[in-house]
Amino acid sequence: MAEVLVYVDHVDGAVRKPTLELLTLARRIGEPVAVALGNGAADTAATLAEHGAVKVLTHDASEYAEYLVVPKVDALQAAYEAVSPAAVLVPSSAEGKEIAARLALRIGSGIITDAVDLEAGDEGPVATQSVFAASFTTKSRVVKGTPVITVKPNSAAVEAAPAAGAVEALSVTFSDKATGTKITGRTPRESTGRPELTEAAIVVSGGRGVNGAENFSIIEALADQLGAAVGASRAAVDAGWYPHTNQVGQTGKSVSPQLYIANGISGAIQHRAGMQTSKTIVAVNKDAEAPIFELVDFGVVGDLFDVVPQLTEEIKTRKG
Amino acid sequence: MSLRIVVTVKYVPDATGDRHFADDLTVDRDDVDGLLSELDEYAVEQALQIAENADDAEVTVLTIGPEDAKDALRKALSMGADKAIHVEDDDLHGTDAIGTSLVLAKAIEKAGYDLVISGMASTDGTMGVVPALVAERLGVPQVTLLSEVSVEDGTVKGRRDGDAASEQLEAQLPAVVSVTDQSGEARYPSFKGIMAAKKKPVQSWDLSDLDIEAEEVGLDGAFTKVEAATERPARTAGTIVKDEGEGGKQLAEFLAGQKFI
Ligand SMILES: Cc1cc2nc3c(=O)[nH]c(=O)nc-3n(C[C@H](O)[C@H](O)[C@H](O)COP(=O)(O)OP(=O)(O)OC[C@H]3O[C@@H](n4cnc5c(N)ncnc54)[C@H](O)[C@@H]3O)c2cc1C
Ligand SMILES: Nc1ncnc2c1ncn2[C@@H]1O[C@H](COP(=O)(O)O)[C@@H](O)[C@H]1O
Numbered sequence: 001m002a003e004v005l006v007y008v009d010h011v012d013g014a015v016r017k018p019t020l021e022l023l024t025l026a027r028r029i030g031e032p033v034a035v036a037l038g039n040g041a042a043d044t045a046a047t048l049a050e051h052g053a054v055k056v057l058t059h060d061a062s063e064y065a066e067y068l069v070v071p072k073v074d075a076l077q078a079a080y081e082a083v084s085p086a087a088v089l090v091p092s093s094a095e096g097k098e099i100a101a102r103l104a105l106r107i108g109s110g111i112i113t114d115a116v117d118l119e120a121g122d123e124g125p126v127a128t129q130s131v132f133a134a135s136f137t138t139k140s141r142v143v144k145g146t147p148v149i150t151v152k153p154n155s156a157a158v159e160a161a162p163a164a165g166a167v168e169a170l171s172v173t174f175s176d177k178a179t180g181t182k183i184t185g186r187t188p189r190e191s192t193g194r195p196e197l198t199e200a201a202i203v204v205s206g207g208r209g210v211n212g213a214e215n216f217s218i219i220e221a222l223a224d225q226l227g228a229a230v231g232a233s234r235a236a237v238d239a240g241w242y243p244h245t246n247q248v249g250q251t252g253k254s255v256s257p258q259l260y261i262a263n264g265i266s267g268a269i270q271h272r273a274g275m276q277t278s279k280t281i282v283a284v285n286k287d288a289e290a291p292i293f294e295l296v297d298f299g300v301v302g303d304l305f306d307v308v309p310q311l312t313e314e315i316k317t318r319k320g
Numbered sequence: 321m322s323l324r325i326v327v328t329v330k331y332v333p334d335a336t337g338d339r340h341f342a343d344d345l346t347v348d349r350d351d352v353d354g355l356l357s358e359l360d361e362y363a364v365e366q367a368l369q370i371a372e373n374a375d376d377a378e379v380t381v382l383t384i385g386p387e388d389a390k391d392a393l394r395k396a397l398s399m400g401a402d403k404a405i406h407v408e409d410d411d412l413h414g415t416d417a418i419g420t421s422l423v424l425a426k427a428i429e430k431a432g433y434d435l436v437i438s439g440m441a442s443t444d445g446t447m448g449v450v451p452a453l454v455a456e457r458l459g460v461p462q463v464t465l466l467s468e469v470s471v472e473d474g475t476v477k478g479r480r481d482g483d484a485a486s487e488q489l490e491a492q493l494p495a496v497v498s499v500t501d502q503s504g505e506a507r508y509p510s511f512k513g514i515m516a517a518k519k520k521p522v523q524s525w526d527l528s529d530l531d532i533e534a535e536e537v538g539l540d541g542a543f544t545k546v547e548a549a550t551e552r553p554a555r556t557a558g559t560i561v562k563d564e565g566e567g568g569k570q571l572a573e574f575l576a577g578q579k580f581i
Contacts, residue, residue: 068462069462093483094482098462101452110416111543132340132444136340136341144543177461183489186485189484226581250335259580269336280580281555282571284571294555300560300561303563
């Protein structure tokens with residue numbers, strides 16, 4: 001059976017969920033061979049094996065942490081040459097897309113980004129994408145070279161599928177371009193203890209209507225009752241009320257949770273672009289004409305300062 | 321010596337309009353109003369600021385696109401760019417990211433450059449890969465997705481805010497930079513700027529000017545193919561209640577019914 005290369009996103013050996021989803025999708029096309037790079041690469045093997053990786057190619061070198069993107073492209077290319085896979089799958093993060101694109105160019109292939117689903121087809125894998133602020137769904141294929149496809153989080157269920165997951169050291173020679181962009185400093189993001197925005201089953205967001213950084217505690221209290229991630233509109237982020245990493249929308253994260261709760265958000269096209277594919281959508285907004293209500297399964301026209309705390313209290317009561 | 325900055329800008333269908341596909345499943349650029357991609361305005365803005373801080377600099381805006389794409393160039397010129405290059409050729413219709421990066425790289429080389437500045441993503445394709453591809457083709461450092469950027473003594477520095485960490489980056493020129501919408505508000509063209517733009521040079525190049533064969537680009541040369549595009553069904557109308565003191569409880573009831581509580 002053909003092998004499918006899967007690029008592993010991990011933090012010091014802890015595999016991030018989107019990579020496990022990628023393994024599910026990879027198994028539809030062939031046998032997943034994972035590529036894990038950098039600090040802790042070998043520690044990823046057990047988890048990857050549990051989810052279907054037949055082989056885990058690993059490599060660590062200081063270059064991965066000291067220089068931007070290109071060392072990882074060099075390594076992924078080395079893996080590509082060692083395996084000759086039927087396709088290469090990469091998680092659709094900002095960095096993942098850049099790595100995938102440069103690899104595609106080097107190996108003479110096409111690139112599809114931000115797939116939300118993947119199926120085997122007669123002429124190679126068919127990727128589903130959600131475009132124009134999620135108002136259209138497309139089916140695309142790479143028609144030249146080995147398909148290189150980046151896949152968004154929450155695109156498939158994580159499934160256990162035990163496989164050998166034999167660890168093999170990947171041999172990598174860095175190109176002379178690898179050290180072009182130095183990373184001279186790094187400030188890790190502080191953990192909030194809440195789920196990752198893009199991976200969360202429930203997202204509770206606040207917009208301009210929240211009216212101040214201090215009021216975001218109302219949004220966070222609701223999120224914590226539901227075990228949800230917290231999102232924000234660009235208006236709230238631009239006002240400095242919430243960090244940019246939590247922005248939902250075209251220039252923020254795109255999320256596709258089971259439940260999205262928009263509070264004091266009007267529903268501009270650029271915001272919708274990042275949340276329109278959520279399974280269930282709920283909104284609280286005092287303006288009955290707000291476009292967000294066109295999307296909702298349930299909406300409350302009212303003041304979020306009354307509705308949200310009452311909702312939070314009611315959930316607490318019901319949970320007992 | 322003068323700092324030569326090339327800004328890549330894209331002419332895109334207005335996101336607030338009714339965007340759709342043409343019969344050949346390419347983005348319909350005829351039936352919808354177009355404009356300079358808002359995310360490329362940030363690239364123009366940073367280029368102008370870098371030029372203002374340099375002793376001697378020249379900002380060239382470059383676009384690949386149909387006749388109307390000149391509007392995007394005009395807007396960038398009226399913001400303050402010095403000159404413009406329009407790559408236009410019927411054979412470019414349907415070009416994908418790999419092809420776009422080829423044409424941009426050839427045009428950038430022909431124009432001459434020390435620094436390329438791009439937007440974080442185009443608002444129609446939203447791939448966010450063209451700057452990385454252009455860097456790969458030019459063989460120069462990629463310093464991308466910056467929320468903060470500066471250039472001094474032939475070195476570009478910037479801050480890249482990623483998911484896991486915020487990174488400080490540094491590279492020697494020549495380099496390819498892309499900037500996010502966190503990099504600073506783009507200026508509005510002044511009346512004087514709009515008048516001045518009318519007199520600024522706009523060069524037109526076609527594929528033969530760039531030594532590119534028609535087969536390398538366009539729909540037929542593309543490395544990817546859209547096989548189907550379907551409009552997403554409108555979401556079915558939900559229940560909307562007016563809060564009369566019980567709105568939060570009603571919402572809780574709905575969420576419980578859906579098994580979220
Ligand atoms: C290129 C580009 C990219 C963009 N990218 C993004 C993006 O990624 N994400 C994003 O979100 N936006 C993005 N935007 C901005 C977008 O166009 C909107 O400006 C933004 O989403 C508006 O945020 P908002 O809904 O919070 O604010 P507003 O549109 O001002 O809406 C606030 C809402 O809150 C309601 N409200 C006020 N007070 C209360 C109250 N007490 N109780 C209940 N409701 C109340 C109001 O009725 C109103 O509907 C982008 C724009 C551009 C041009
Ligand atoms: N046709 C084009 N003409 C000029 N620049 C472009 C074009 N397409 C993409 N770009 C540049 O590449 C950036 C990223 O585009 P993309 O990878 O398509 O999302 C844009 O913000 C532009 O700066």
